[in-house]
Amino acid sequence: MMNVEWSVVRPLLPVPGWLWGRGGQPEAYCPGRCWTRCVISLDNGIKWRAIPAGFPPRDRVYALFRRWRDHVLVKEFHDRLRGRVRGKTAREAEPTAGVVDSQSAKADAVVSADSRGFDGGKLINGRKRHVVVDTLGLLLGVMVTSADIGDRAAANAA
Template sequence: MRERRYPSDMSDAEWAVVRPLLPVPGWLRGRGGQLEVYCHRAILDAIRYLVDNGTKWRAIPADFPPWDRVYACFRRWRDHGLVREFHDRLRRRVREQAGRDPEPSAGVIDSQSVKADAVVGHDSRGFDGGKLLNGRKRHVVVDTLGLLLGVLVTSADIGDRAAAHALLARVAAAHHRLALVWADGGYTGSLVEYCLAALALVLAIVKRSDDVRGFVVLPKRWIVKRFIAHLMRSRRLVRDFERSTGSAEAVVYWSATMLMTRRLAQPRPSRV
């Protein structure tokens, strides 16, 4: 048990959901390695604090484990795909709680350009001429509940169609039931034929009508826009502070896990 001090800390209800879904350490499976010194809950709360508040690693509050131990866990989970594994387990649990199949059959794709901090090297940053922004671009695919299926971080000068080739191939390989993905007009052209021929995936373009004036909610596209808006509530994601694109993708996954643990911990309404 750990006393809850910060809004980003897991409640006891969240920890009860999270604990059985955590990846099992190698030493518990007889694969060797050192015993872990610090509580998993304290380590996860420290990472959540950093993602939610946008602080520096060295500025993590002293009541958490030492910052270098927290970063070592973040790096290990990033490099071995454990954060994605943990995230996917949570997503399946959320979908089951909502009465859906654990694996999605439809999704929505979009991208978001953000400014890059000075620590981001020139090899992974670029200029987005449409947004007039120097930084990186996050390409995301979500399901119809707005839960993350995949993320790809590139320099901001990479086009949506070029990044979608790699991202949709990755998502389609991980989710075999996926048959339909909605997208905006930036994904037209040869990408539609590629998805159908190579991935057995229908890419449906949702366009804004020329007759409509002012703001209008477009079918399905609002789902991914809502997810991107959620990312902006995590201060670490308001700007890209990560030295590598792998770390940038990991932070997106951590932000998405916070959304799902809170959702799972909420009491379900009783059915009359």
């Protein structure tokens, strides 16, 4: 499965400057192995420090992950993979309908008061996670607000 995912992700990565003769050094570790380590960490909820042996060092993998995230490549990876899953179920790559739901969570005392709110329906003082999924249940978006923001207001704000 990792090879299939990597074959989709690889063309999305920018070509390193050293390949174009713009200086810099080649990556010390295979980006495919780093991708596998990122997927294992995110899929299984494993902490970066607890990844099994045989992978590149965690600090190098995490630096590569941050670079991908900062260039909005992680979202692009997700959107492409979602499009492929939808295609296998004979659906259009881009969904035309979505479902919004939310979950209120209590906020600890260290969370600033301006990012918290009171959810009167659930009697919770904290934050709210709003999730948008398509009709297959595939993730389209996530937004965190204060708990007093409703689903409709959060959807309009996004």
